Amino acid sequence: MSNNEKYDLEIGEEGLDYDLLDRSFNPTTQAFILKSGIKSGMNVLDVGCGSGVMTTWLAKQVGPQGTVTAIDNSEEQLNLTVRRLKKDNISNVKTKVLSAYDIEQLNEKFDLIYCRFVLHHLHSPRKTLKLFFENLNRQGIYIGEEGIISAAFAYPPSFAWQGYMPELKSHEEEKDGIARDSDIGMKLLFLSQKTGFDIIDSSLVQPIFWKKEQKIGLLDGLKSYKKTDLSHGTTEEEWQRKYNETERIVNDENQVIAFYGSCQVAAVKNK
Numbered sequence: 001m002s003n004n005e006k007y008d009l010e011i012g013e014e015g016l017d018y019d020l021l022d023r024s025f026n027p028t029t030q031a032f033i034l035k036s037g038i039k040s041g042m043n044v045l046d047v048g049c050g051s052g053v054m055t056t057w058l059a060k061q062v063g064p065q066g067t068v069t070a071i072d073n074s075e076e077q078l079n080l081t082v083r084r085l086k087k088d089n090i091s092n093v094k095t096k097v098l099s100a101y102d103i104e105q106l107n108e109k110f111d112l113i114y115c116r117f118v119l120h121h122l123h124s125p126r127k128t129l130k131l132f133f134e135n136l137n138r139q140g141i142y143i144g145e146e147g148i149i150s151a152a153f154a155y156p157p158s159f160a161w162q163g164y165m166p167e168l169k170s171h172e173e174e175k176d177g178i179a180r181d182s183d184i185g186m187k188l189l190f191l192s193q194k195t196g197f198d199i200i201d202s203s204l205v206q207p208i209f210w211k212k213e214q215k216i217g218l219l220d221g222l223k224s225y226k227k228t229d230l231s232h233g234t235t236e237e238e239w240q241r242k243y244n245e246t247e248r249i250v251n252d253e254n255q256v257i258a259f260y261g262s263c264q265v266a267a268v269k270n271k
């Protein structure tokens with residue numbers, strides 16, 4: 001399936017490092033994957049591998065008898081992953097510039113498909129989950145983790161981090177192919193079941209940033225999202241106000257930010 005969706009974050013030539021995501025979520029993601037059944041020797045697909053930090057970790061878990069295939073539709077991003085793999089001396093990873101919508105082109109079935117913070121950027125997450133189901137072996141495991149952006153908040157409250165109300169829509173109105181759903185995390189368990197998976201486990205994670213070194217990463221996030229924000233009707237002045245307010249919060253030790261919520265789902269293909 002080809003598509004002309006545009007990714008919401010600006011990726012430079014060097015790729016984005018996604019350091020904030022790695023620092024905030026890797027410990028809980030890794031604990032969740034370990035308890036959901038990753039084993040040495042597995043054939044794993046990492047969809048939207050980003051900077052490759054989790055790819056390296058997955059490769060170590062499956063060991064020399066196992067393989068990880070890491071895909072990302074951004075060449076710059078995949079190059080960053082390739083550089084990391086080389087630096088870490090990891091040799092059981094295959095990499096390919098490929099969209100999540102095109103995984104059948106790999107002509108392979110996987111024991112585990114891992115995909116974090118990618119479906120909430122796609123216009124057709126339901127279609128993608130179906131592809132995950134179809135490209136898993138029987139008893140294969142899907143491990144997904146997706147954002148609930150509306151869950152973010154600041155305390156004391158601040159207009160820059162009050163999030164927004166999730167759209168109140170019925171299931172029938174929730175369709176693929178319209179726009180990205182930045183709250184897909186809250187629906188992930190339900191959508192996985194609808195795809196045909198049986199749920200193994202599910203959990204909610206929401207990091208709190210209270211130290212300057214934790215909060216400062218949010219500024220780069222606002223910058224990479226700026227173009228998309230302006231294209232959604234935010235004016236340059238409004239964006240700048242939000243940025244300045246976040247900068248103030250970063251430097252205020254009496255102000256915390258609860259980052260996006262993140263829903264983890266582990267599910268098995270029994271049929």
Ligand SMILES: C[S@@+](CC[C@H](N)C(=O)[O-])C[C@H]1O[C@@H](n2cnc3c(N)ncnc32)[C@H](O)[C@@H]1O
Pocket residue numbers: 007018021022047048049050051054071072073074077098099100101115116117118121122
């Ligand atoms: C927010 S990052 C998450 C990266 C990584 N999974 C993580 O958790 O750190 C989203 C990644 O998905 C990639 N991406 C966006 N749309 C994609 C698509 N249609 N197919 C494959 N990758 C995609 C982006 O290039 C980016 O690397």
